[in-house]
Amino acid sequence: MRFSRYLAILISLVMAVALVGAAWAQEAESGQGEEPQQEVAGAESDGQGAEAPSPAQQMLESLPDITEIATQASQEQIGQGQPRLEEQVVYSVSPWNGREYKGTFAPRQVDTIYLMANEYSILNVQRTQVYFWPITNEYMADWFGLREEVPGTLEILRDGQVIDTLERTEYSYYFPSGIGREQRLYLGEEAVRVYEDYRNRLNAYYDAVSAYYEAHREWQRQMDEILREVQETGQYKDPSEIPEPPKQPTPPTDFAYSPRTAFAVNLPEGRYQVRLRGPDGEIVPDTTKTLEVFDSRRQGVGYLVIPEHKWTRSFQTNDPSDILYLDGRRVFYIVPHHAREFNFYQYVKMANLHKPLEGEGTRSVWTWAQFEPITQAKLQVLHNGEVIEEIALKPYYVRQTPGYALGYNIVEFDPENDPLLQGRSPTFEAYRVELEGDKSYQLRFVDDAGNVLIGSAREVRPIKSPGNAVYAIPLFPFAVGLVVFGWRRATARVGKGEEA
Amino acid sequence: MSVGYRIHAIKVSTKREIRSTLYGVGIYVVLALIFLISSYVFVNSTLRSVADAGIQALTNPITSPLFVSVGLAATYLGLCSSLSISRDRDLGTMEVLFYGPVDSISYVLGKYFHQLLAYLVILVFSLINFYAISLVTNVGFSIDILSIMFLSIFLTSCMVSFGILLSVSTRRVIVSVVLFLALVLFFLVFSMVHTWIMSIAGQNLTPTMVYVRVILDNANNFIKWISPVDYFLRGMSAVFRQDPGGYALSILSSLIYSLVLLSLSVGMFQRKGVRR
Numbered sequence: 161m162r163f164s165r166y167l168a169i170l171i172s173l174v175m176a177v178a179l180v181g182a183a184w185a186q187e188a189e190s191g192q193g194e195e196p197q198q199e200v201a202g203a204e205s206d207g208q209g210a211e212a213p214s215p216a217q218q219m220l221e222s223l224p225d226i227t228e229i230a231t232q233a234s235q236e237q238i239g240q241g242q243p244r245l246e247e248q249v250v251y252s253v254s255p256w257n258g259r260e261y262k263g264t265f266a267p268r269q270v271d272t273i274y275l276m277a278n279e280y281s282i283l284n285v286q287r288t289q290v291y292f293w294p295i296t297n298e299y300m301a302d303w304f305g306l307r308e309e310v311p312g313t314l315e316i317l318r319d320g321q322v323i324d325t326l327e328r329t330e331y332s333y334y335f336p337s338g339i340g341r342e343q344r345l346y347l348g349e350e351a352v353r354v355y356e357d358y359r360n361r362l363n364a365y366y367d368a369v370s371a372y373y374e375a376h377r378e379w380q381r382q383m384d385e386i387l388r389e390v391q392e393t394g395q396y397k398d399p400s401e402i403p404e405p406p407k408q409p410t411p412p413t414d415f416a417y418s419p420r421t422a423f424a425v426n427l428p429e430g431r432y433q434v435r436l437r438g439p440d441g442e443i444v445p446d447t448t449k450t451l452e453v454f455d456s457r458r459q460g461v462g463y464l465v466i467p468e469h470k471w472t473r474s475f476q477t478n479d480p481s482d483i484l485y486l487d488g489r490r491v492f493y494i495v496p497h498h499a500r501e502f503n504f505y506q507y508v509k510m511a512n513l514h515k516p517l518e519g520e521g522t523r524s525v526w527t528w529a530q531f532e533p534i535t536q537a538k539l540q541v542l543h544n545g546e547v548i549e550e551i552a553l554k555p556y557y558v559r560q561t562p563g564y565a566l567g568y569n570i571v572e573f574d575p576e577n578d579p580l581l582q583g584r585s586p587t588f589e590a591y592r593v594e595l596e597g598d599k600s601y602q603l604r605f606v607d608d609a610g611n612v613l614i615g616s617a618r619e620v621r622p623i624k625s626p627g628n629a630v631y632a633i634p635l636f637p638f639a640v641g642l643v644v645f646g647w648r649r650a651t652a653r654v655g656k657g658e659e660a
Numbered sequence: 661m662s663v664g665y666r667i668h669a670i671k672v673s674t675k676r677e678i679r680s681t682l683y684g685v686g687i688y689v690v691l692a693l694i695f696l697i698s699s700y701v702f703v704n705s706t707l708r709s710v711a712d713a714g715i716q717a718l719t720n721p722i723t724s725p726l727f728v729s730v731g732l733a734a735t736y737l738g739l740c741s742s743l744s745i746s747r748d749r750d751l752g753t754m755e756v757l758f759y760g761p762v763d764s765i766s767y768v769l770g771k772y773f774h775q776l777l778a779y780l781v782i783l784v785f786s787l788i789n790f791y792a793i794s795l796v797t798n799v800g801f802s803i804d805i806l807s808i809m810f811l812s813i814f815l816t817s818c819m820v821s822f823g824i825l826l827s828v829s830t831r832r833v834i835v836s837v838v839l840f841l842a843l844v845l846f847f848l849v850f851s852m853v854h855t856w857i858m859s860i861a862g863q864n865l866t867p868t869m870v871y872v873r874v875i876l877d878n879a880n881n882f883i884k885w886i887s888p889v890d891y892f893l894r895g896m897s898a899v900f901r902q903d904p905g906g907y908a909l910s911i912l913s914s915l916i917y918s919l920v921l922l923s924l925s926v927g928m929f930q931r932k933g934v935r936r
Contacts (some may be wrong), residue, residue, distance in 0.1 A: 297867060380875055456903060467715050477717035481900040483800060484717050485710045504861050522861045524880060575751045583818030600798070618717075619800065624797040630703055633792045634695030637785045643689025648683055 214589060221418040224303065226333070227252040227284075230263030231514050233291070233300035241516045245289040245302060249310055249446045251434075252422075254282040258500065258531040260343045261333060262511035268446050274510040277429040277455040280345055282331055284422035285310045285381045285436045285447055286444070298515040310436060310444055314423045316451070317433040325437075328421040335415040342532075358416035368409035375406035384498045392465075402590055412471065421524040429455040462499030462530055462616025466590060467492045468570055477618065478528035484620040488597040493556065493570070493590035494539065496605055496616070500530035534605060539591040539615060542602040555586030597622035666766045673762070673770030677744075678777045691782060694732045695789050698725030707797065719900060721799050722790055723808065729789075730812035731889065733782045735844050737775040737816055737860075738823035738888075739837065743766060745771060745827035746836045754934045768922055775820040776813070783809060792935070804899050809916065811895040814914035816886030821921035828925045828932070847887035854880050869932035890918060 220285040224232065238444040251266040256279040267290045268275050275281045284310055314326040332351035334344045346354045349609035382403050390396060425434075436447035477484070478499045504527040508519035541549040555573035559580075571578070573586035595601055605616040681687055706721035732842065748754040755765065786809060794801040826843070827836040854876050884890040891914045898906030 203867070231852065316677075430728070465715065465717065467713075469714055475717060479719065479900065481719055481804065481902070482717045483714060483720060483723075485706075487711045487714050487800070490715050508861075517867060517870045519861075520870055521877040522858065524877060525858045525861045527861070600800075621798055621800055623707065624796065625707070625800045626793070629796045630699050630707075630793060631696065633789055633796070634699050635692055636788060636792075637688045638692035640785075641685040641692070644683060645685050645689070 166346050166531060179319040182610070186431040186638050196209060200609050225252070225263070225417075225420060226254050227263035227265055228301075229300075230254065231265050231301050232303050236658070244351070245291045245305075247287065247306065248288050248290045249285060249444060250290060250301065252284045253513060253651070254422075254509075256281055256508070257511055257609050258347070258529040261345065262513050264513045265299075265301060266449060266513045267301075267360075269299070269516070270513050272450040272451075272452055272509075273434070273513065274452050274506050275425060275427070275455065276510065277453045279426050280347070280426045282345070282422045283314065283425050283434070284328075285312065285314070285444065295319055300389065300514070302432040309421075310438070310447075312436040312438040312444055314439055314635075315435050316425075317435070323432075325343075326423045326425065329424050330419040331424060332419040333417040338413050339415050345424075346422050355416045355419050358412065358414060360417075361412045365409055365411050372406055372409055377642055379403055379405050382642050425451075427451070427453045429453055432527055452506065454499035454503060455490070455528075456502050457526060460501075460528075461534065461613050462494040462497050462528060463618065464497070465492055466495065469566070470569060476528075480615045480617065482618065484603070484618055486595060486597050486620060486622045489595070490597065491592070491594045493588065493592050495588060495590045496534040496537070496539075496601070497590065498534060499615075500531060502527050503527075515584075534613070535589070536609055537616075539593070540604050540606055541593065541595070542604065543599060545602075548601075551591045553589055553591055555589045556592070557584065558587040595620060595622075665761055666763065669762050670770045670773060673766065674773040674777060677770070677774035681695035681774070682776050682781065684693060687778065687781070690736055691785050694729050694736075697732070697784075699793065701725055701728055702793070706799070707907045720802060720804060722794055722805055723896070724802065725793075726786070726805065726808060726812075728792055729786055730809070730815060731848070731892075732815040733779065733786070734812065734888070736821040737779055737782075738819035738844065739779075739840055740823075741771050741775045741820045742823035742827040742836045743833065744838045745824060745834040746830070749831065749934065750864075758934045761899070764926045764934075768828075768925050768929065772817075772820055772918075775823075776817060779813060779816040779820075783813065785814075799811075807899045807935055808896055811892060811910065812917075813906070814895070814911050815888060815892035817918040818891055818914050818921075821918040821924070821925070822888055825921045825925045825928070830927045842923070844889075847883065847889050850879070850883055851887065851889050851893065856930055890915075 161215055170483050184438050201633075216340070244453070248268050251273060253264050253266060253275075254261045255271060261282065265288075273283075277479070281643060286307055288308075289306045291300055291302075292298075294298045309328075314323040315322050316326070329348055330351045332355045334346055334354050336342055336344065386397055386402065432451040432453060434442040434449055434451045438444045462476060462477060464474055464476055465484070466474040469525050471493075478501070485489070503523070504525035505519045505523045507527055507529060508522065512518035535553055537553075539551040540547045541551065556570050557573040559569050559571055561567035561569065570587075571581075573581060573584075575581040577586065599622070600619040603616075603618045605613040607613060668767030674865055702721065702725040706718065710716045710718075714882070745754075754767070756774065758764075762770075790805065791801050793799075794805075820844075826840045830836040830839060855878055857873050861873075884894075893909060895907055895914070898904075898910055
């Protein structure tokens with residue numbers, strides 16, 4: 161259910177971007193002949209020194225924040241069962257979970273906020289309408305109905321002493337490879353710069369799209385002319401006389417959120433208090449909360465292992481004490497990433513403050529969280545302490561075998577030498593390991609300087625089938641018992657004999 | 661009674677009892693059965709699952725059968741200590757002993773050290789058994805396994821102390837045996853259910869299951885201090901985390917646990933007397 165909601169949000173976002181972009185492009189295209197409008201826009205620009213926001217910009221600026229996307233009540237929910245909306249001052253929280261910024265909020269009923277130590281998280285104090293949705297046991301907010309930023313400065317206290325006072329700063333989320341992939345947070349002027357760069361490139365793309373349509377229309381007109389001539393004269397044109405079609409521009413693959421303002425919190429591990437001091441110098445009611453900043457218990461390198469013989473059944477191994485066991489010769493692919501082990505309760509609560517039951521009863525559980533993937537390292541294969549192979553990261557493509565029979569091959573992604581791969585993307589990037597199941601090995605990752613990445617070593621052992629020996633060995637104590645019993649009987653007989 | 665006499669009494673009692681244990685066949689039969697059970701678990705869990713998967717990441721798979729073995733052996737010795745004291749009381753042996761140079765401290769410690777020595781013998785057999793199994797299956801026999809084996813001495817110490825306390829606090833053999841087995845079973849089942857519930861922590865649970873989890877977790881906060889199994893599990897976890905501090909703490913807390921239980925046993929002896 162949670163997945164389908166995220167999927168719906170993601171699809172909505174992508175659709176919104178696509179629709180607004182298409183509408184803007186169409187408008188730009190249809191506006192080619194409307195000289196007076198352009199003149200007005202130009203006059204406004206000249207006269208006031210500021211351009212009217214483009215539809216693309218309007219779309220970017222109207223995108224809701226991550227917290228709002230994650231916790232916004234749908235119209236269906238607001239319309240069902242007459243939920244009792246309550247106006248509250250809440251903390252909207254976008255915590256970093258190692259891979260992305262999640263979205264949650266702390267309503268008045270929640271008194272502790274959890275954040276990861278030494279990483280930036282975004283906090284904001286806002287007034288909104290809150291209600292409890294009993295079907296999913298979570299608090300929801302009607303951000304679209306009411307979203308007011310509560311002015312003031314955020315005070316952070318430790319042991320009753322104010323240790324820091326934060327002003328709101330501009331922030332922007334940036335996705336270098338598009339939404340749903342790597343996410344970065346930029347703060348202050350850098351956030352504005354990154355966003356403006358993205359917006360300019362997006363505008364340039366839409367300009368290029370308009371130019372493309374214009375060029376395409378012109379090309380089509382020339383082609384129609386040529387066709388007409390050929391039909392009339394019956395003489396074919398020389399290929400050099402046929403114009404090249406215009407090339408369609410490629411849209412930016414990255415994405416940047418329009419900057420907003422909030423409190424960027426980055427604290428070392430510890431228990432703090434936060435509160436908002438208003439412009440009148442008073443503490444804003446309902447803003448005093450406990451802030452639990454937690455750190456990892458262990459750090460290491462997690463392996464995503466993709467076995468070649470069943471590549472869709474990949475598995476994770478994060479704990480350095482894990483051993484990879486092989487049954488015979490095996491080929492497998494390793495996708496490494498930095499990993500950190502956190503308390504499950506704190507890690508889950510961090511991103512689910514609005515769900516009171518989430519993570520409850522798990523204070524004794526620990527979990528590994530994936531961080532950024534490791535791409536600048538080499539995989540070393542060792543046997544008896546000697547490096548026998550160094551493997552580099554390469555892209556691979558899973559090619560289905562043609563025909564009705566099931567099957568696939570995993571091939572190195574090399575579109576230059578394999579025409580079938582042209583225009584396609586690699587299925588995954590990984591380190592390919594091929595090991596014979598006859599001896600034990602060790603795997604480890606080393607950086608460019610040859611330093612072993614902490615927690616990256618794993619033992620690999622081929623398992624042997626022991627047959628019945630595995631049941632014969634446990635009988636050893638029984639054999640010893642029989643010997644002892646026999647010896648006791650013998651000594652008892654001798655004793656009796658002596659007595660006789 | 662002077663310390664010297666007491667130590668002598670403990671030595672004599674321990675020596676007599678351990679000789680009796682080693683000359684009997686019971687311990688060998690029980691050990692063979694325990695090892696057979698653990699081998700069966702091992703073959704049907706680890707070896708088959710690796711063979712089915714082709715490649716699998718596991719914590720050293722010897723750990724589970726080792727845990728089963730040392731857990732059963734420690735329970736067996738705890739039960740033996742409980743039985744032994746109850747039987748001594750029932751048969752009047754205890755009363756006779758206490759007319760001689762034996763007091764409650766030397767009697768309790770004699771029983772305690774006897775079972776610990778018996779466990780050291782079991783540990784030697786365990787070492788041979790699991791080393792041989794790791795050799796024929798190539799699963800590896802690491803320093804972690806040795807650390808867990810060493811840690812199991814303290815599990816046995818807790819279990820034996822627990823058995824002694826129960827037998828001292830009850831007057832009938834059957835009551836002490838049933839109580840010991842029921843409590844150990846409860847600790848084991850609770851530990852297993854708690855571990856299972858916590859292992860599905862990432863999955864969506866119904867509100868009822870979440871409340872069950874909360875109750876279990878709160879109960880665990882109490883039970884982890886009285887269950888001997890939990891002291892051992894904490895130590896095992898420290899071994900896999902390569903956490904020497906946690907490992908030492910587990911040993912220290914097991915020793916304190918044993919000391920407290922043995923002191924309580926001595927106190928109860930003195931309060932209740934040794935007569936049937």
